[in-house]
Amino acid sequence: MSYYLLTDEQIAFYREHGFIQLDNILSPDEVLELQQYMDELMSSSGDRAVDNSASRGAYYRVLNQRVNGWRDHGGYSRYAFHHRFAEAARQLTGTQGIAFFHDHALLKMPGDSQPTPWHQDFPYWPMNEPGALSIWVALDDVDENNGCMRFVPGSHKVGKLDPRKLTEETDLEQYAKGTVAEGRAPVTVRLKAGSCTFHNGLTFHYAHANHTEKPRRALAIIYMPEGTTYSGKKHVITDPQGLTPGQPIAGPLHPVLARAK
Ligand SMILES: O=C(O)CCC(=O)C(=O)O
Numbered sequence: 566m567s568y569y570l571l572t573d574e575q576i577a578f579y580r581e582h583g584f585i586q587l588d589n590i591l592s593p594d595e596v597l598e599l600q601q602y603m604d605e606l607m608s609s610s611g612d613r614a615v616d617n618s619a620s621r622g623a624y625y626r627v628l629n630q631r632v633n634g635w636r637d638h639g640g641y642s643r644y645a646f647h648h649r650f651a652e653a654a655r656q657l658t659g660t661q662g663i664a665f666f667h668d669h670a671l672l673k674m675p676g677d678s679q680p681t682p683w684h685q686d687f688p689y690w691p692m693n694e695p696g697a698l699s700i701w702v703a704l705d706d707v708d709e710n711n712g713c714m715r716f717v718p719g720s721h722k723v724g725k726l727d728p729r730k731l732t733e734e735t736d737l738e739q740y741a742k743g744t745v746a747e748g749r750a751p752v753t754v755r756l757k758a759g760s761c762t763f764h765n766g767l768t769f770h771y772a773h774a775n776h777t778e779k780p781r782r783a784l785a786i787i788y789m790p791e792g793t794t795y796s797g798k799k800h801v802i803t804d805p806q807g808l809t810p811g812q813p814i815a816g817p818l819h820p821v822l823a824r825a826k
Pocket residue numbers: 628671673681686699701712770771772783785
């Protein structure tokens with residue numbers, strides 16, 4: 566399978582609810598290969614990827630995260646730039662071209678694991694226009710016991726809220742209060758390894774803590790519609806690039822990975 570053609574129903578579901586589950590976006594052989602690449606990446610000490618978890622502090626109990634692993638591992642980069650993922654992102658957003666913002670390996674480590682609290686992603690991103698989204702590819706079977714995700718359907722329609730601290734719990738009821746998401750029941754998404762979700766950068770989401778003995782591994786990739794412009798917000802990926810606010814986030818670190826035919 567080299568092309569993942571979504572149905573109109575799937576696209577409509579994503580646009581209405583702000584997330585979607587897509588099963589078996591990777592074949593079993595691809596899952597094995599990517600598991601190996603991720604393990605190699607996480608146990609290596611490359612100097613181009615950003616290791617957010619080096620200090621092993623409170624954040625590490627939420628996520629052991631390595632950003633832009635594609636810069637340190639060639640095999641992993643084939644998945645970070647995979648056309649199948651990017652083309653699905655393009656179809657969901659309906660944009661002409663979909664560009665890469667960054668990838669991140671997201672591990673929930675065993676031992677004193679904390680949930681990823683309710684949050685939106687977009688408030689952390691240095692982008693003016695909304696529309697960016699993430700794929701989250703499970704590399705282990707996930708459920709409530711080891712860190713599966715939850716989403717509040719339709720919460721992307723709330724707009725941009727203040728960023729949350731990922732090391733602090735967010736009370737969903739308070740967070741959603743007075744917004745169109747108030748009172749909406751979250752949906753829990755259990756996945757088999759090789760299946761994925763996409764979520765809009767504005768969708769409220771959460772991940773359970775990992776109560777098992779093994780790391781929970783996921784590859785997440787953030788995509789943005791081509792032409793998305795820089796807001797000026799500080800961010801680990803854009804800070805070194807010297808962009809001017811209003812300038813498109815483009816160039817060697819942000820290739821367009823899929824275009825409408
Ligand atoms: O993997 C997790 O625990 C959380 C992932 C997340 O928040 C995201 O991909 O935006």
